[in-house]
Each structure stands twice: as structure tokens, then as C-alpha cells.
Amino acid sequence: MSVQEYLEKHLLSRKIEEAVNAAVRAKAPDPVLFISTHMRRAAPAVITSVRARQILDGRGEPAVEVALHTNKAVHRASAAAADAPEGAAASSTRDAEKRKLLARAVADAVRVINDKVSEALVGMDPQQQAQIDQAIIDLDKAHHKAEIGMKAMLAVSIAACKAGAAEKEVPLYKHIADLVGKSTSTLPVPAITVINGGTHGGNRLPIQEIMILPVGAKSFEEAMQVGSETYHHLKDIILEKYGSDSCNIGDDGGFTPNISSISEGLDLVIAAIDRAGYNGRIKLAIDVAATDFCIGKKYDLEFKFAEKSRQDFKTADDMIEIYSQLCSEYPLVSIEQPFDKDDWEHSKKFTTLELCQVVGDDLLMSDPERIMRAVNEYTCNALVLKANQVGTVTEAIEVVKQAKDAHWGVMVSHRSGDTDDSFIADLAVGAAAGQIKAGAPCRGECLTKYNQLLRIEEELGSDGVYVGENWRTSAGTS
Numbered sequence: 001m002s003v004q005e006y007l008e009k010h011l012l013s014r015k016i017e018e019a020v021n022a023a024v025r026a027k028a029p030d031p032v033l034f035i036s037t038h039m040r041r042a043a044p045a046v047i048t049s050v051r052a053r054q055i056l057d058g059r060g061e062p063a064v065e066v067a068l069h070t071n072k073a074v075h076r077a078s079a080a081a082a083d084a085p086e087g088a089a090a091s092s093t094r095d096a097e098k099r100k101l102l103a104r105a106v107a108d109a110v111r112v113i114n115d116k117v118s119e120a121l122v123g124m125d126p127q128q129q130a131q132i133d134q135a136i137i138d139l140d141k142a143h144h145k146a147e148i149g150m151k152a153m154l155a156v157s158i159a160a161c162k163a164g165a166a167e168k169e170v171p172l173y174k175h176i177a178d179l180v181g182k183s184t185s186t187l188p189v190p191a192i193t194v195i196n197g198g199t200h201g202g203n204r205l206p207i208q209e210i211m212i213l214p215v216g217a218k219s220f221e222e223a224m225q226v227g228s229e230t231y232h233h234l235k236d237i238i239l240e241k242y243g244s245d246s247c248n249i250g251d252d253g254g255f256t257p258n259i260s261s262i263s264e265g266l267d268l269v270i271a272a273i274d275r276a277g278y279n280g281r282i283k284l285a286i287d288v289a290a291t292d293f294c295i296g297k298k299y300d301l302e303f304k305f306a307e308k309s310r311q312d313f314k315t316a317d318d319m320i321e322i323y324s325q326l327c328s329e330y331p332l333v334s335i336e337q338p339f340d341k342d343d344w345e346h347s348k349k350f351t352t353l354e355l356c357q358v359v360g361d362d363l364l365m366s367d368p369e370r371i372m373r374a375v376n377e378y379t380c381n382a383l384v385l386k387a388n389q390v391g392t393v394t395e396a397i398e399v400v401k402q403a404k405d406a407h408w409g410v411m412v413s414h415r416s417g418d419t420d421d422s423f424i425a426d427l428a429v430g431a432a433a434g435q436i437k438a439g440a441p442c443r444g445e446c447l448t449k450y451n452q453l454l455r456i457e458e459e460l461g462s463d464g465v466y467v468g469e470n471w472r473t474s475a476g477t478s
Contacts, residue, residue: 136148186434194210224454226278238255263329360379366387371402
């Protein structure tokens with residue numbers, strides 16, 4: 001084939017002429033660079049390969065990272081591999097075995113991605129998120145997507161989403177907003193972890209997290225300043241009262257003072273808010289993670305005391321009384337997973353009291369069928385969205401819509417021991433979630449999400465609105 005025939009076959013003469021004309025109109029100082037860039041943009045992006053590797057998450061445990069290659073660029077994404085070991089007294093032997101199992105699972109996922117997933121996605125348009133996600137789902141017929149694994153599926157899906165945004169030449173949150181069908185952009189209220197307990201802290205506090213919500217701030221930047229200042233004042237108070245050993249941090253970056261009661265932890269946070277000068281501008285939230293200390297149908301608030309465990313159980317009705325008392329005494333506006341994952345009855349009983357936002361975590365598992373049941377039975381009134389419980393970006397968007405259609409609150413959440421991927425920050429903005437939970441203003445894998453939100457707010461300028469006091473209602477339905 002001659003050069004002229006080649007040019008004619010691929011319509012290159014016309015495309016080159018268009019690029020030259022564009023360079024002339026733009027008065028490009030470097031025509032060669034301009035024409036090269038113009039020609040590159042003119043070619044549609046397609047996925048050329050997907051490569052996975054094992055990396056380490058925030059706990060130093062195996063996780064999956066994906067590099068999705070197109071004919072124009074490489075886009076990386078990662079997802080945490082697993083939660084913390086169950087139980088407060090997991091032995092080092094058990095933890096070591098768990099890490100070996102994780103490493104094998106990640107290695108298997110890497111092989112599947114590099115072979116089956118990559119082959120299935122080659123040639124696809126990265127802007128077609130739903131089609132890409134369906135292709136990934138079709139490859140995994142195992143129960144609960146166990147063959148590839150939800151974390152690995154999510155990493156591929158996120159990488160494709162980033163590639164789609166790049167092809168459209170829009171920010172990631174804008175691309176997500178297009179996928180959701182949203183036209184406005186809102187900055188979420190951060191649920192900032194300040195105290196850790198439960199299986200995420202080495203103290204005696206039974207619940208997993210105490211969080212602060214800077215709803216009285218005027219911007220996300222101010223919210224993070226308010227949260228960070230309160231966090232550091234809390235450290236000073238803990239140091240004064242309990243000593244330096246109690247200033248260690250837990251899995252989510254919260255402090256782990258040697259306290260045993262929820263009210264004692266809330267009192268410390270209230271004191272920090274007062275010292276920081278933010279009274280009335282911050283609300284409180286707790287993540288009980290009650291499944292971790294539910295035995296049968298009763299709750300062992302002393303499960304971290306070897307000498308007291310299993311001696312003084314609380315019934316579910318006792319727990320309702322405890323939560324009701326806390327809501328009356330503190331500015332507590334959100335309680336996550338207040339009962340066991342299968343205790344639908346008491347979750348409904350507490351939700352109907354309308355004392356606070358009741359967030360379903362283990363109860364829902366970001367599963368559409370469980371969410372539907374909870375909506376129909378009014379078992380809770382908010383969703384904590386952990387994308388790697390779902391599997392793909394498309395499925396995550398669908399459960400957000402499902403929750404919003406029910407007029408629920410939506411809290412986009414990281415995972416403890418997360419990777420440094422900041423995707424959930426863009427997801428929270430693009431899906432207009434209203435709330436984000438990413439840990440303390442401390443650990444690197446937490447800060448990467450908060451820092452990305454600061455960048456997004458700066459980029460949006462006057463078009464971005466911090467939801468503030470409207471943290472549960474501003475986003476509306478999809």
C-alpha cells in the first residue's frame with residue numbers, strides 16, 4: 001500500500017488538514033505540539049489492557065491496585081482488601097493466618113484481572129461505565145461475586161470511571177454527577193472520627209467510633225479546620241486526664257483513651273468542642289458496630305474486659321434506653337449500626353422513635369434487597385455506602401439513588417485500613433450524598449479523601465455549596 005493510499009484509507013489527509021486549520025485559528029506558538037495534541041484528542045479512547053498488582057493498604061495488609069490502560073493514558077485505582085480481624089482479642093497467630101489468606105485472595109484476584117477481566121474490557125469505550133461494569137459482573141458468576149472479589153471489581157470499575165472522566169475532559173466528580181443524573185454539586189459534611197474503640201481501638205470502649213459533624217461551618221474548608229482544631233484540643237484534654245499512652249490512635253485515626261463508657265467518651269469530645277470555641281456548631285455521631293459484641297440476642301458492653309465479659313449482658317431494649325438517654329443528654333444526631341446485623345425488630349423500634357439518624361451498616365451491607373426491606377419496614381433511615389460491599393461504580397450509584405428515593409440520609413464511607421485512593425471524595429460530591437465518613441484528620445489514607453474534597457471545593461468556587469445544617473435534606477432525590 002502506498003503512502004497516498006494509506007492516507008486515503010484512514011482519512012488522514014482530512015484529519016491533518018483539520019488539525020492544521022485549528023492550529024492556525026488558535027495562533028499556536030508551537031504548531032507541531034498543537035497538531036499532535038489535536039490529533040490525539042480526535043481519536044476516541046479505548047481500553048487497551050487492564051493490569052493488576054498487589055499493594056499494601058493502611059494496615060499494611062494486601063490490597064488490589066489496577067492500572068487501566070487506554071490508547072491515551074493510564075488510570076490507577078485501588079480498593080482495601082478486607083476489614084479488621086473480628087473480635088478484640090484476635091491472636092497474633094490468627095492475624096498472621098488472616099494475612100496469608102488475604103495475600104492468596106489478592107494474588108488470585110490479580111491473576112483473574114490480568115487474564116479474564118483485561119481480555120473482556122479491551123476495546124471498550126471508558127465513557128460507557130454501565131457497559132464496562134456489566135462486563136465485569138458477567139465474568140463473576142460466583143455467590144456474592146467471590147471469584148473476582150468485590151474489592152478487585154471495584155478497583156477496575158473506579159479505574160474505568162477515572163478514564164471516562166479523562167476522555168470527557170471533566171473532573172471525576174462531574175463525570176460521576178453525569179452518571180447519577182445530577183446537575184448541581186454539593187460538598188458533604190464530614191463525619192470526622194475523633195475517638196476509636198470497639199475492634200478498632202486497644203482501649204475498653206465497646207463502640208467503634210465517636211465522630212463530630214461540623215454542620216455549623218460555612219464551607220468544607222472551614223469544616224475541616226473546625227474538625228482538626230477540635231481533634232487537637234481533644235488530644236490535649238486526653239493527655240492531661242489520662243496520660244500520653246492514651247493518645248495512641250486506632251484504625252480510623254481516632255484517639256484511644258482508656259475509657260469504658262460511651263458517655264465518658266462523649267464528655268471528652270464536648271470538652272474539646274468547648275475548649276476550641278465551637279459550641280453549637282458541631283454535632284456528634286457514634287458508630288456502635290453492635291454486631292461485634294452481640295452474643296445471641298444480647299449485648300456484651302464489657303466484651304473487652306477479660307475479667308467482666310459475659311457477666312452483665314444488655315438486652316436490645318436496654319440498648320434502646322441507653323441510646324435514648326444519650327440522645328437526650330448530648331447533641332447526638334446519628335447512630336450507626338445500633339443493633340446486631342440481623343436484629344431488624346429493634347432497629348425498627350428505635351428508628352420509629354425519631355430521635356436521630358439511624359444508619360444501617362451490617363444491617364444493609366449496601367445490598368439493594370436489604371435496603372428495600374429496610375425502606376419498606378422503616379428499619380433505619382440512612383445508608384452508609386461502602387462501595388467495595390457493592391462491587392462496581394454503577395451498582396454504588398444505584399443504591400445511592402435507592403436510598404435518596406426513600407428520603408434517607410446517605411453517608412459515603414471509607415473502609416478502616418483503606419488505601420490512599422481518594423475516589424469516595426469525588427463520589428460523595430458527584431452523587432450529592434450530603435455526608436462522608438473518612439476517619440480522623442490524621443492518617444494518610446484518611447487525609448487523601450479530605451484533601452481531595454478541599455481541592456474540589458476550590459475548583460467549584462461559587463458553584464459548590466457546603467450542605468452544612470442541611471446535611472440530611474439538601475441533596476434530595478435523584
